[in-house]
Amino acid sequence: MLRQSQHEIQIATGGRGFYEFTGDVSALLRSAKIQTGQVTLHVQHTSASLLIQENADPEVRRDFQKFFARLVPDGDAIFEHTAEGEDDMSAHIRTALTAVNLTIPITRGELALGTWQGIYLWEHRTHPHRRRVTVHFIGE
């Protein structure tokens, strides 16, 4: 019979950058003992996002950071919302261009991720933050 299980992961970021937490979700999945199903991840913030991307070569994450710094620059002259710092409005837009929730199938007790896929919290603010991700499993 289908059942569900809900958890929270907290991630202390050291400022802008990628924080992989695939292992934390896998550990929760093992304790939830779901063989087939799905997991939904939701980050409860508007200036940090979730990204599934290559977890092999660190160059990839550096290039992501450089590309987004050019695409959505901090302190863009177009921005009216500047009271919370030069990196705030750019952080909101980078969040909108990626995702705040993800749903991943579960197959034979494992996340159905491809060989190179890792799950990242992408912190878009320059200062450290504590970020909360809700983790909701459904399956059997």
Place this chain on the structure above:
Amino acid sequence: MLRQSQHEIQIATGGRGFYEFTGDVSALLRSAKIQTGQVTLHVQHTSASLLIQENADPEVRRDFQKFFARLVPDGDAIFEHTAEGEDDMSAHIRTALTAVNLTIPITRGELALGTWQGIYLWEHRTHPHRRRVTVHFIGE
């Protein structure tokens, strides 16, 4: 025991801009009486999208609008698909860069949104439209 419940929300837009409907989803959740679970939202259109973003300062939405107007300009000379107006192809691309579906966990009978997170329909066409969002709850 897990159960589900499906609904439709219709949003009459006055043209390009943000239309918050967090309250409509919360009202459906209260009537569905789900304490723990998740809700999936799906917008049935290709030129309007769903966005979870800050619902405090209206400057944020104005900056989003200005940023996307520059990133994906109406009537871009690159566009071949112009028969439906200068704002049509830009609307499709803005939709692709954001999201047409979202899945949000439900905790203690409430949407598991962060303090500043609101759910918006983002209308990308300049003329008014009637937009349909399917709302699907699973939980108990």
Place this chain on the structure above:
Amino acid sequence: MLRQSQHEIQIATGGRGFYEFTGDVSALLRSAKIQTGQVTLHVQHTSASLLIQENADPEVRRDFQKFFARLVPDGDAIFEHTAEGEDDMSAHIRTALTAVNLTIPITRGELALGTWQGIYLWEHRTHPHRRRVTVHFIGE
């Protein structure tokens, strides 16, 4: 009573471009015999993405391709990660700007898609690849 059903779709791509597979998901849905519920799609790759977009006019897909070629150029001088070819890092970024998973409600035995919505695998690499999409149904 709620139940689930999981499948895999393989898509052989002929290189960069859009591959519609709405019909494959609908065929699986008919065999799964779910009347009300939802389906989650997850592509197990970091250089191909999922997109729900207009399936009427082929101009729309050509414009998407041209727009993304300009927004995220192959062989951008900013990229450090070049060992796997000029189209590799651009493929990762295009994937991040769109989506690797989608969740779509099911209504009266059909995908709750709008009139013009089709489900596409968007191949971002220039060479042909075999792509795997996990398909997970929940419903009754």
